[in-house]
Amino acid sequence: MAVSNPEENWQSARSTVRERTKFMFNNSLLSDVKFVTTGSHNSTTEIPAHRFVLSIGSPVFLAMFNGSMAESTLDVIVLSDCEYDALLELFRYMYSDEIIFSRNNVLQVLYLAEKYIIPSLVSKCFEYLRQIVEGSNVFCVLNHVLRCHQQDRLLIDRCWEIIDEQTPVAIQSDEFFTIERSLLEKLVQRDSLTVGEIELFRAVDKWALHQCERLGLVTNGATKRKLIGEGILSAIRFPVMEEKEFASVILASEVLVPLEVYDLVRHFFSTSGTPPRGFLTIKRTGGLKHCQRFGSVVKFGWRAYGADHEKEHALCLSVDEAIKMQGVRIFSCNSEQHVVTLMVKDVSTNTLLAKKTGTFYSQLFQYKSVGFYGINVLFDEPVTLEKDTNYLVSSSLSGSCSWRGENALEYVHCSGITFRFNKVTNEQFPEILFTRE
Numbered sequence: 001m002a003v004s005n006p007e008e009n010w011q012s013a014r015s016t017v018r019e020r021t022k023f024m025f026n027n028s029l030l031s032d033v034k035f036v037t038t039g040s041h042n043s044t045t046e047i048p049a050h051r052f053v054l055s056i057g058s059p060v061f062l063a064m065f066n067g068s069m070a071e072s073t074l075d076v077i078v079l080s081d082c083e084y085d086a087l088l089e090l091f092r093y094m095y096s097d098e099i100i101f102s103r104n105n106v107l108q109v110l111y112l113a114e115k116y117i118i119p120s121l122v123s124k125c126f127e128y129l130r131q132i133v134e135g136s137n138v139f140c141v142l143n144h145v146l147r148c149h150q151q152d153r154l155l156i157d158r159c160w161e162i163i164d165e166q167t168p169v170a171i172q173s174d175e176f177f178t179i180e181r182s183l184l185e186k187l188v189q190r191d192s193l194t195v196g197e198i199e200l201f202r203a204v205d206k207w208a209l210h211q212c213e214r215l216g217l218v219t220n221g222a223t224k225r226k227l228i229g230e231g232i233l234s235a236i237r238f239p240v241m242e243e244k245e246f247a248s249v250i251l252a253s254e255v256l257v258p259l260e261v262y263d264l265v266r267h268f269f270s271t272s273g274t275p276p277r278g279f280l281t282i283k284r285t286g287g288l289k290h291c292q293r294f295g296s297v298v299k300f301g302w303r304a305y306g307a308d309h310e311k312e313h314a315l316c317l318s319v320d321e322a323i324k325m326q327g328v329r330i331f332s333c334n335s336e337q338h339v340v341t342l343m344v345k346d347v348s349t350n351t352l353l354a355k356k357t358g359t360f361y362s363q364l365f366q367y368k369s370v371g372f373y374g375i376n377v378l379f380d381e382p383v384t385l386e387k388d389t390n391y392l393v394s395s396s397l398s399g400s401c402s403w404r405g406e407n408a409l410e411y412v413h414c415s416g417i418t419f420r421f422n423k424v425t426n427e428q429f430p431e432i433l434f435t436r437e
Contacts, residue, residue: 018096024050025095026088033065036078037087045084049091057094058116082108093121101128103137107144114148126152130366133159135166139175142183154364154371161366163187164288167195171203177210181229188235194286197237198245204228204236205253221254228255239281243268288326291414291432293421295407297331297372313428314394316347318385320418321436325385327378329431330395331403332362334373339398342377347390354383367430372403376433385434390422393429405430 007013014020024030031048038044054061079087086108093099099121101109106128113121126145133141133155142159145152163170170176171187179187184207187193188200208224217223225233238250246264250256256264263276325344332338341357360375377395385391404427412419419432 021053022096022098024053025092032075034076035087036076037082037084038080047084047088047091053095054091058118060116082112086112090116090118090121093124094118099124101125103132106132107140110144110148114150119150122148122150123152126155130155130158133162135162135169136173137175138162138166138170139173139179139183143175143179146183154366157364158366160190164190164192164194167193168199171195171200176203177207179207181227181232185229185231185235188232191284192286192288193284195284197284198241198249201236201238201241201253202249204232205255208255221256224253225255234278235280237280237283238264239267239276239279240283286435288433289415289417289435290329291412291417291419291434292367292430293409293412293419293432294367294405294430295409297367297370297403297405297430299372299403312394312396314392315429316390316392316422317432318388318390318420320387320420321416322387323385323417323434323436324382325379326382326433326435327356327376328393328395328429328433329365329374329376330397331405331428331430332360332373332375332397333402334362336362336373338362338375340375340377340395342379342395343393344379344383345392345394347392353391354379354381356380372430374403374430378433382435393432395428397428402427404428 010023011020014023026047028048030050032051033049033054035047035049036044037047051061051065055065056062083105085102086105089099089101089105089109090112099109101124106125110122110125110129113119113125129141129145138159142156142163145155145159184204188204193200205224208227209219211217211227212219212223217227233255238246238256241250246268251261260276260278264279267276267281328342330340330342338360339358340360341355343355344353345351346353356377356379358377360377362373362375364371365374408421410421412421415436417434417436
Protein backbone atom coordinates (compact mmCIF):
# COMPACT_ATOMS: atom_id res chain seq x y z
CA MET A 1 0.00 0.00 0.00
CA ALA A 2 1.17 3.52 -0.72
CA VAL A 3 2.38 5.54 2.24
CA SER A 4 0.17 8.62 2.83
CA ASN A 5 1.13 9.84 6.32
CA PRO A 6 4.91 10.16 6.66
CA GLU A 7 6.55 9.54 9.98
CA GLU A 8 7.83 12.56 11.85
CA ASN A 9 11.43 13.60 11.13
CA TRP A 10 11.77 10.78 8.62
CA GLN A 11 14.75 12.50 6.97
CA SER A 12 16.79 12.52 10.18
CA ALA A 13 16.30 8.80 10.69
CA ARG A 14 17.82 8.03 7.27
CA SER A 15 21.45 8.98 6.88
CA THR A 16 21.91 8.41 3.11
CA VAL A 17 20.27 9.73 -0.02
CA ARG A 18 19.49 6.16 -1.04
CA GLU A 19 17.60 5.49 2.20
CA ARG A 20 15.61 8.69 1.87
CA THR A 21 14.80 8.01 -1.77
CA LYS A 22 13.76 4.48 -0.90
CA PHE A 23 11.37 5.94 1.69
CA MET A 24 9.65 7.90 -1.10
CA PHE A 25 8.85 4.72 -3.05
CA ASN A 26 5.09 4.20 -3.40
CA ASN A 27 4.65 7.24 -1.17
CA SER A 28 2.18 10.04 -1.93
CA LEU A 29 4.35 12.53 -0.03
CA LEU A 30 5.54 15.15 -2.57
CA SER A 31 4.19 12.96 -5.38
CA ASP A 32 3.55 14.91 -8.57
CA VAL A 33 2.34 12.11 -10.86
CA LYS A 34 0.20 8.99 -10.52
CA PHE A 35 0.18 5.82 -12.60
CA VAL A 36 -3.03 3.86 -13.03
CA THR A 37 -2.71 0.22 -14.01
CA THR A 38 -4.47 -3.12 -13.71
CA GLY A 39 -4.51 -4.86 -10.34
CA SER A 40 -5.97 -8.16 -9.21
CA HIS A 41 -9.38 -9.14 -10.65
CA ASN A 42 -8.96 -6.43 -13.33
CA SER A 43 -9.35 -3.65 -10.79
CA THR A 44 -7.49 -0.39 -11.36
CA THR A 45 -4.77 0.61 -8.94
CA GLU A 46 -2.87 3.86 -8.49
CA ILE A 47 0.84 4.14 -7.78
CA PRO A 48 2.10 7.57 -6.68
CA ALA A 49 5.47 8.59 -8.11
CA HIS A 50 7.87 11.51 -8.47
CA ARG A 51 8.85 12.91 -11.85
CA PHE A 52 12.38 13.74 -10.74
CA VAL A 53 13.19 10.18 -9.57
CA LEU A 54 11.74 8.59 -12.70
CA SER A 55 13.47 11.08 -14.99
CA ILE A 56 16.95 10.46 -13.59
CA GLY A 57 16.43 6.70 -13.93
CA SER A 58 15.01 6.46 -17.44
CA PRO A 59 15.50 8.48 -20.64
CA VAL A 60 11.94 7.61 -21.63
CA PHE A 61 10.49 9.14 -18.48
CA LEU A 62 12.80 12.12 -18.90
CA ALA A 63 11.39 12.75 -22.38
CA MET A 64 7.85 12.15 -21.10
CA PHE A 65 8.13 14.73 -18.35
CA ASN A 66 10.76 17.17 -19.58
CA GLY A 67 11.20 16.79 -23.33
CA SER A 68 9.96 19.12 -26.03
CA MET A 69 6.75 17.12 -26.36
CA ALA A 70 6.16 16.81 -22.60
CA GLU A 71 2.79 17.73 -21.18
CA SER A 72 3.50 19.70 -18.02
CA THR A 73 -0.08 19.31 -16.80
CA LEU A 74 -0.03 15.52 -17.09
CA ASP A 75 -0.45 14.20 -13.54
CA VAL A 76 -2.27 10.89 -14.14
CA ILE A 77 -0.87 8.32 -16.56
CA VAL A 78 -2.91 5.26 -17.47
CA LEU A 79 -0.88 2.20 -18.54
CA SER A 80 -2.82 -0.62 -20.20
CA ASP A 81 0.19 -2.74 -21.18
CA CYS A 82 1.28 -3.93 -17.75
CA GLU A 83 -0.02 -5.14 -14.42
CA TYR A 84 0.27 -3.46 -11.06
CA ASP A 85 2.81 -5.92 -9.58
CA ALA A 86 5.28 -5.51 -12.44
CA LEU A 87 5.07 -1.71 -12.50
CA LEU A 88 5.49 -1.60 -8.73
CA GLU A 89 8.71 -3.61 -8.98
CA LEU A 90 9.98 -1.37 -11.78
CA PHE A 91 9.49 1.65 -9.53
CA ARG A 92 10.96 -0.15 -6.52
CA TYR A 93 14.16 -0.65 -8.52
CA MET A 94 14.23 2.96 -9.72
CA TYR A 95 13.85 4.26 -6.15
CA SER A 96 16.07 1.79 -4.30
CA ASP A 97 18.11 -0.41 -6.68
CA GLU A 98 16.16 -3.31 -5.15
CA ILE A 99 13.81 -5.75 -6.87
CA ILE A 100 11.53 -8.56 -5.72
CA PHE A 101 11.24 -11.03 -8.57
CA SER A 102 8.75 -13.85 -8.90
CA ARG A 103 7.96 -16.29 -11.67
CA ASN A 104 4.76 -14.36 -12.28
CA ASN A 105 6.25 -10.88 -12.66
CA VAL A 106 9.74 -11.28 -14.12
CA LEU A 107 8.75 -11.29 -17.81
CA GLN A 108 6.58 -8.20 -17.40
CA VAL A 109 9.35 -6.47 -15.47
CA LEU A 110 11.70 -7.37 -18.34
CA TYR A 111 9.26 -5.86 -20.82
CA LEU A 112 9.03 -2.63 -18.79
CA ALA A 113 12.79 -2.44 -18.26
CA GLU A 114 13.26 -2.61 -22.03
CA LYS A 115 10.42 -0.19 -22.72
CA TYR A 116 11.83 2.45 -20.36
CA ILE A 117 15.46 1.72 -21.30
CA ILE A 118 16.87 0.59 -17.95
CA PRO A 119 19.64 -1.82 -19.03
CA SER A 120 20.83 -2.67 -15.52
CA LEU A 121 17.36 -3.97 -14.65
CA VAL A 122 17.20 -5.90 -17.92
CA SER A 123 20.42 -7.65 -16.89
CA LYS A 124 18.95 -8.52 -13.48
CA CYS A 125 15.89 -9.99 -15.20
CA PHE A 126 18.14 -12.14 -17.39
CA GLU A 127 20.07 -13.31 -14.33
CA TYR A 128 16.88 -14.35 -12.55
CA LEU A 129 15.53 -16.10 -15.65
CA ARG A 130 18.71 -18.17 -15.95
CA GLN A 131 17.95 -19.51 -12.47
CA ILE A 132 14.30 -20.45 -13.05
CA VAL A 133 14.19 -21.55 -16.70
CA GLU A 134 13.11 -25.18 -17.12
CA GLY A 135 11.42 -27.41 -19.64
CA SER A 136 7.89 -26.26 -18.83
CA ASN A 137 8.64 -22.54 -19.35
CA VAL A 138 11.65 -22.54 -21.67
CA PHE A 139 9.79 -21.50 -24.82
CA CYS A 140 7.98 -18.73 -22.94
CA VAL A 141 11.34 -17.41 -21.73
CA LEU A 142 13.06 -17.85 -25.08
CA ASN A 143 10.24 -16.11 -26.95
CA HIS A 144 10.54 -13.05 -24.71
CA VAL A 145 14.33 -12.94 -24.67
CA LEU A 146 14.67 -13.15 -28.45
CA ARG A 147 12.42 -10.10 -28.80
CA CYS A 148 14.58 -8.01 -26.47
CA HIS A 149 16.78 -5.31 -27.94
CA GLN A 150 19.37 -6.09 -25.26
CA GLN A 151 20.45 -9.69 -25.87
CA ASP A 152 21.82 -12.17 -23.33
CA ARG A 153 23.76 -14.90 -25.09
CA LEU A 154 24.23 -16.80 -21.86
CA LEU A 155 20.47 -17.04 -21.26
CA ILE A 156 19.72 -17.96 -24.88
CA ASP A 157 22.32 -20.74 -24.78
CA ARG A 158 20.90 -21.95 -21.47
CA CYS A 159 17.42 -22.13 -23.01
CA TRP A 160 18.70 -24.30 -25.85
CA GLU A 161 20.51 -26.56 -23.37
CA ILE A 162 17.24 -26.99 -21.47
CA ILE A 163 15.40 -27.74 -24.72
CA ASP A 164 17.98 -30.40 -25.56
CA GLU A 165 17.90 -31.95 -22.10
CA GLN A 166 14.13 -31.75 -21.53
CA THR A 167 12.75 -31.95 -25.06
CA PRO A 168 9.58 -33.97 -24.25
CA VAL A 169 8.53 -31.52 -21.53
CA ALA A 170 9.39 -28.47 -23.63
CA ILE A 171 7.41 -29.51 -26.74
CA GLN A 172 4.33 -30.34 -24.66
CA SER A 173 4.17 -26.91 -23.01
CA ASP A 174 1.44 -24.48 -24.04
CA GLU A 175 4.00 -21.89 -25.16
CA PHE A 176 5.48 -24.30 -27.72
CA PHE A 177 2.35 -24.06 -29.88
CA THR A 178 2.67 -20.27 -30.13
CA ILE A 179 6.32 -20.03 -31.23
CA GLU A 180 7.32 -18.51 -34.55
CA ARG A 181 7.95 -20.85 -37.46
CA SER A 182 11.58 -19.68 -37.63
CA LEU A 183 12.10 -20.85 -34.05
CA LEU A 184 10.39 -24.17 -34.77
CA GLU A 185 12.74 -24.67 -37.72
CA LYS A 186 15.78 -24.12 -35.51
CA LEU A 187 14.36 -26.63 -33.06
CA VAL A 188 13.78 -29.52 -35.48
CA GLN A 189 17.17 -29.01 -37.11
CA ARG A 190 18.99 -29.75 -33.84
CA ASP A 191 20.70 -33.11 -33.73
CA SER A 192 20.91 -32.91 -29.94
CA LEU A 193 17.21 -33.20 -29.08
CA THR A 194 16.37 -35.96 -26.61
CA VAL A 195 13.04 -37.13 -27.98
CA GLY A 196 11.73 -39.85 -30.25
CA GLU A 197 11.20 -38.73 -33.83
CA ILE A 198 7.52 -39.69 -33.80
CA GLU A 199 6.93 -37.54 -30.70
CA LEU A 200 8.70 -34.63 -32.32
CA PHE A 201 6.48 -34.95 -35.40
CA ARG A 202 3.34 -35.13 -33.25
CA ALA A 203 4.35 -31.85 -31.62
CA VAL A 204 4.98 -30.22 -35.00
CA ASP A 205 1.63 -31.48 -36.28
CA LYS A 206 -0.14 -30.06 -33.21
CA TRP A 207 1.69 -26.77 -33.76
CA ALA A 208 0.29 -26.69 -37.32
CA LEU A 209 -3.24 -27.47 -36.06
CA HIS A 210 -2.95 -24.57 -33.62
CA GLN A 211 -1.91 -22.25 -36.44
CA CYS A 212 -4.88 -23.37 -38.53
CA GLU A 213 -7.25 -22.56 -35.68
CA ARG A 214 -5.55 -19.22 -34.99
CA LEU A 215 -5.76 -18.16 -38.63
CA GLY A 216 -9.21 -19.63 -39.26
CA LEU A 217 -7.97 -21.95 -42.02
CA VAL A 218 -9.40 -25.26 -43.17
CA THR A 219 -7.52 -28.07 -41.44
CA ASN A 220 -6.13 -30.57 -43.94
CA GLY A 221 -2.78 -32.02 -44.94
CA ALA A 222 -2.03 -29.45 -47.63
CA THR A 223 -2.73 -26.50 -45.34
CA LYS A 224 -0.66 -27.96 -42.52
CA ARG A 225 2.24 -28.64 -44.89
CA LYS A 226 2.18 -25.05 -46.11
CA LEU A 227 2.19 -23.72 -42.55
CA ILE A 228 4.96 -26.08 -41.47
CA GLY A 229 7.15 -25.30 -44.46
CA GLU A 230 9.62 -27.41 -46.39
CA GLY A 231 12.57 -26.48 -44.16
CA ILE A 232 10.89 -27.96 -41.11
CA LEU A 233 9.42 -30.97 -42.87
CA SER A 234 12.76 -31.99 -44.39
CA ALA A 235 14.37 -31.87 -40.94
CA ILE A 236 11.95 -34.49 -39.56
CA ARG A 237 13.72 -37.86 -39.75
CA PHE A 238 10.88 -40.02 -41.03
CA PRO A 239 13.20 -42.93 -42.04
CA VAL A 240 14.17 -43.65 -38.42
CA MET A 241 10.57 -44.14 -37.31
CA GLU A 242 9.01 -47.55 -36.77
CA GLU A 243 6.83 -48.80 -39.62
CA LYS A 244 3.75 -48.92 -37.36
CA GLU A 245 4.36 -45.37 -36.18
CA PHE A 246 4.73 -44.18 -39.74
CA ALA A 247 1.52 -45.89 -40.84
CA SER A 248 -0.66 -44.82 -37.91
CA VAL A 249 0.58 -41.26 -37.36
CA ILE A 250 2.37 -39.90 -40.43
CA LEU A 251 0.03 -41.24 -43.09
CA ALA A 252 -2.97 -40.11 -41.06
CA SER A 253 -1.58 -36.56 -40.88
CA GLU A 254 -1.56 -36.32 -44.72
CA VAL A 255 1.35 -33.87 -44.75
CA LEU A 256 3.51 -35.97 -47.09
CA VAL A 257 2.96 -36.08 -50.84
CA PRO A 258 2.50 -39.48 -52.58
CA LEU A 259 6.07 -39.60 -53.95
CA GLU A 260 7.52 -39.07 -50.46
CA VAL A 261 5.26 -41.77 -49.03
CA TYR A 262 6.35 -44.15 -51.80
CA ASP A 263 10.05 -43.49 -51.13
CA LEU A 264 9.66 -44.00 -47.39
CA VAL A 265 7.60 -47.19 -47.70
CA ARG A 266 10.20 -48.59 -50.09
CA HIS A 267 12.90 -47.68 -47.56
CA PHE A 268 11.07 -49.48 -44.75
CA PHE A 269 10.52 -52.72 -46.65
CA SER A 270 13.42 -52.83 -49.10
CA THR A 271 16.53 -54.89 -48.35
CA SER A 272 18.67 -52.81 -50.71
CA GLY A 273 19.10 -50.00 -48.19
CA THR A 274 17.98 -47.38 -50.72
CA PRO A 275 17.75 -44.08 -48.80
CA PRO A 276 14.61 -41.99 -49.29
CA ARG A 277 15.14 -38.70 -51.05
CA GLY A 278 15.23 -35.54 -48.95
CA PHE A 279 15.25 -37.03 -45.43
CA LEU A 280 18.02 -37.87 -42.97
CA THR A 281 18.33 -41.57 -42.16
CA ILE A 282 20.29 -41.42 -38.89
CA LYS A 283 18.84 -41.02 -35.42
CA ARG A 284 19.49 -37.89 -33.41
CA THR A 285 22.38 -38.27 -31.04
CA GLY A 286 20.36 -36.85 -28.17
CA GLY A 287 21.59 -34.06 -25.99
CA LEU A 288 25.13 -34.37 -24.80
CA LYS A 289 25.33 -35.10 -21.09
CA HIS A 290 27.53 -32.75 -19.10
CA CYS A 291 29.37 -34.22 -16.13
CA GLN A 292 30.48 -31.20 -14.08
CA ARG A 293 33.35 -32.03 -11.74
CA PHE A 294 33.83 -28.74 -9.84
CA GLY A 295 31.76 -27.12 -7.15
CA SER A 296 32.35 -23.72 -8.73
CA VAL A 297 34.43 -21.86 -11.31
CA VAL A 298 36.51 -18.73 -10.88
CA LYS A 299 38.33 -16.38 -13.20
CA PHE A 300 42.10 -16.72 -13.68
CA GLY A 301 43.60 -20.01 -12.68
CA TRP A 302 46.53 -21.08 -14.82
CA ARG A 303 48.95 -19.27 -17.11
CA ALA A 304 50.68 -20.78 -20.11
CA TYR A 305 54.44 -21.06 -19.94
CA GLY A 306 57.41 -22.45 -21.85
CA ALA A 307 58.76 -21.76 -25.30
CA ASP A 308 55.64 -22.92 -27.05
CA HIS A 309 53.33 -21.07 -24.65
CA GLU A 310 51.39 -24.23 -23.87
CA LYS A 311 50.36 -25.87 -20.66
CA GLU A 312 49.56 -29.55 -20.26
CA HIS A 313 46.67 -30.87 -18.21
CA ALA A 314 45.77 -34.42 -17.25
CA LEU A 315 42.96 -36.20 -15.46
CA CYS A 316 42.34 -39.86 -14.60
CA LEU A 317 38.75 -41.08 -14.53
CA SER A 318 36.59 -44.19 -14.47
CA VAL A 319 32.85 -44.87 -14.80
CA ASP A 320 30.56 -47.48 -13.27
CA GLU A 321 28.70 -48.06 -16.56
CA ALA A 322 29.93 -47.89 -20.15
CA ILE A 323 29.52 -44.53 -21.90
CA LYS A 324 30.40 -42.86 -25.17
CA MET A 325 32.79 -40.02 -24.40
CA GLN A 326 32.17 -37.36 -27.04
CA GLY A 327 34.79 -34.90 -25.81
CA VAL A 328 35.43 -32.38 -23.04
CA ARG A 329 34.73 -28.76 -22.22
CA ILE A 330 37.93 -26.90 -21.42
CA PHE A 331 38.50 -23.62 -19.59
CA SER A 332 39.90 -20.88 -21.80
CA CYS A 333 40.51 -17.14 -21.84
CA ASN A 334 37.92 -14.54 -22.77
CA SER A 335 37.56 -14.08 -26.55
CA GLU A 336 40.81 -15.82 -27.38
CA GLN A 337 42.00 -18.37 -29.94
CA HIS A 338 43.56 -21.58 -28.64
CA VAL A 339 45.48 -24.45 -30.18
CA VAL A 340 44.39 -27.63 -28.41
CA THR A 341 45.50 -31.24 -28.48
CA LEU A 342 43.23 -33.64 -26.60
CA MET A 343 43.99 -37.33 -26.00
CA VAL A 344 42.42 -40.27 -24.19
CA LYS A 345 44.44 -43.34 -23.17
CA ASP A 346 43.62 -46.65 -21.50
CA VAL A 347 45.82 -46.53 -18.39
CA SER A 348 46.27 -50.30 -18.00
CA THR A 349 47.55 -50.82 -21.56
CA ASN A 350 48.81 -47.28 -22.29
CA THR A 351 46.82 -47.49 -25.53
CA LEU A 352 45.92 -44.24 -27.26
CA LEU A 353 42.18 -44.40 -27.91
CA ALA A 354 41.57 -40.99 -29.46
CA LYS A 355 43.35 -37.78 -30.34
CA LYS A 356 42.00 -34.44 -31.50
CA THR A 357 44.07 -31.41 -32.50
CA GLY A 358 42.73 -28.11 -33.73
CA THR A 359 42.34 -24.36 -33.31
CA PHE A 360 39.32 -23.27 -31.29
CA TYR A 361 37.80 -19.94 -30.29
CA SER A 362 36.56 -19.45 -26.74
CA GLN A 363 32.88 -18.86 -26.12
CA LEU A 364 30.67 -18.10 -23.17
CA PHE A 365 29.15 -21.08 -21.33
CA GLN A 366 26.89 -21.50 -18.33
CA TYR A 367 28.25 -23.42 -15.31
CA LYS A 368 25.51 -23.77 -12.73
CA SER A 369 24.66 -20.12 -11.99
CA VAL A 370 27.92 -18.65 -13.34
CA GLY A 371 29.13 -17.89 -16.85
CA PHE A 372 32.67 -18.72 -17.93
CA TYR A 373 34.72 -18.77 -21.13
CA GLY A 374 35.64 -22.14 -22.54
CA ILE A 375 35.77 -24.35 -25.61
CA ASN A 376 34.17 -27.64 -26.56
CA VAL A 377 36.64 -30.15 -27.98
CA LEU A 378 34.78 -33.07 -29.57
CA PHE A 379 36.38 -36.18 -31.03
CA ASP A 380 35.64 -37.08 -34.62
CA GLU A 381 34.28 -40.40 -33.33
CA PRO A 382 33.07 -41.01 -29.76
CA VAL A 383 35.33 -43.01 -27.44
CA THR A 384 33.83 -45.96 -25.59
CA LEU A 385 34.78 -45.92 -21.92
CA GLU A 386 34.21 -49.33 -20.39
CA LYS A 387 32.94 -49.99 -16.90
CA ASP A 388 35.48 -49.89 -14.04
CA THR A 389 38.44 -49.06 -16.29
CA ASN A 390 40.88 -46.21 -15.68
CA TYR A 391 41.39 -43.70 -18.46
CA LEU A 392 43.80 -40.78 -18.75
CA VAL A 393 42.45 -37.62 -20.37
CA SER A 394 45.18 -35.13 -21.27
CA SER A 395 45.40 -31.90 -23.21
CA SER A 396 47.84 -29.22 -24.18
CA LEU A 397 46.44 -25.74 -24.53
CA SER A 398 48.00 -22.49 -25.66
CA GLY A 399 46.88 -19.17 -24.33
CA SER A 400 47.05 -16.67 -21.51
CA CYS A 401 45.26 -16.60 -18.14
CA SER A 402 42.25 -18.87 -17.99
CA TRP A 403 39.32 -19.71 -15.80
CA ARG A 404 39.72 -22.61 -13.38
CA GLY A 405 37.62 -24.84 -11.19
CA GLU A 406 37.36 -24.92 -7.42
CA ASN A 407 36.25 -27.67 -5.03
CA ALA A 408 36.98 -30.60 -7.36
CA LEU A 409 34.77 -33.61 -6.72
CA GLU A 410 36.05 -37.16 -6.51
CA TYR A 411 32.66 -38.71 -7.31
CA VAL A 412 30.00 -37.21 -9.57
CA HIS A 413 26.63 -38.83 -10.33
CA CYS A 414 25.31 -37.68 -13.71
CA SER A 415 22.47 -39.13 -15.83
CA GLY A 416 22.65 -42.48 -14.07
CA ILE A 417 26.45 -42.76 -14.38
CA THR A 418 28.90 -42.46 -11.48
CA PHE A 419 32.20 -40.86 -12.44
CA ARG A 420 35.28 -41.22 -10.28
CA PHE A 421 38.06 -38.68 -10.77
CA ASN A 422 41.68 -39.08 -9.69
CA LYS A 423 43.09 -35.57 -9.69
CA VAL A 424 46.31 -35.53 -11.68
CA THR A 425 45.89 -31.78 -12.15
CA ASN A 426 43.10 -29.72 -10.71
CA GLU A 427 42.92 -26.81 -13.13
CA GLN A 428 41.10 -28.05 -16.19
CA PHE A 429 38.30 -30.18 -17.64
CA PRO A 430 35.22 -28.64 -15.98
CA GLU A 431 32.92 -30.94 -17.95
CA ILE A 432 33.09 -34.38 -19.54
CA LEU A 433 30.76 -34.52 -22.56
CA PHE A 434 29.19 -37.93 -23.11
CA THR A 435 26.21 -39.98 -24.19
CA ARG A 436 24.93 -43.25 -22.76
CA GLU A 437 25.93 -46.53 -24.36
